[in-house]
Amino acid sequence: MTVTQTTTKSDVDAPAPVAREHLRRLLATGERPAPPSAFASARAFAWRSMLKIKHVPEQAFDILLFPIMMLLMFTYLFGGAIAGGTGDYLQFLLPGIMVMSIVMTTMYTGMSVNIDINKGVSDRFRTLPIWRAAPMVGYLLADVFRYAAAGAVMFGTGLVMGYRPEGGAVGVLLGVGLLLVFCFSFSWLWTWLGLITRSEKTVMSISMSIMFPLTFLSNIMVDPSTMPGWLQPVVENTPISQLVDGVRGLFDGDVSTASVATTLIWSAGFIAVFGFLTIRAYNRK
DSSP states (O other): OOOOOOHHHHHSSSOOOOOHHHHHHHHSSSOOOOOHHHHHHHHHHHHHHHHHHHGGGGGHHHHHHHHHHHHHHHHHHHHHHSSSSSHHHHHHHHHHHHHHHHHHTHHHHHHHHHHHHTTTTTHHHHHHSSOTTTTHHHHHHHHHHHHHHHHHHHHHHHHTTTOOTTTTTHHHHHHHHHHHHHHHHHHHHHHHHHHHOOOOHHHHHHHHHHHHHHSSSSSSOOOOGGTTTTTHHHHHTHHHHHHHHHHHHHHOOOOOOOHHHHHHHHHHHHHHHHHHHHHHHHOOO
């Protein structure tokens, strides 16, 4: 009598058993490289953001042409009406308009974050074995270079126009350093906004709604003493006004210690609050 052996489809499709240790030896061709440090990860993402300017040079408009246009327009249009001459007004205006131009460019950080999220790029970043905050910090580090470049362009234009800083080179460097610290801290607000909004247009509209009253309601272009009495305390105590007082004092050689300290406190507060909210939103996105 013949015995017929039948095999089911599941028996044919079942994979052959493989020893786990044998499989590990086949895959491990060498020592696993050490994971990158937090600084190395952030630096790599900063370089990625810098390469965007290389491949899309139109992005450099806000750091090359926009600051020059702002300085020329406000100096020659309003200098005679406000200060009676462009020379005296330039000495007062340049530190303030430098703050205004660079602080307004910080909003582009949130737009870059939002674009990467909508394209799905940030989802791929989260799968990498890196410091979770590295992409966000990388955006901000690259933007610090943009802020420094915009400041250099504007200050050089001011020198050509006749601006002379009484604080010398040291005062100028300290003033620019204070401005960069504040802008780096302030950019965390836009980074968080880019994470929680649905489109880059929404980021732009909300950012402009915040930036225009914050910058114009300040001592950038006029002395607050010329404003109504009820408005002066409000203008003098905004973070932008404190920053302008600090930068202007360092440039002019008349350092306002209180304004510098207040600006640093505002900067620490922005990082503490919006840095936490940014990382939290990024982990939950």
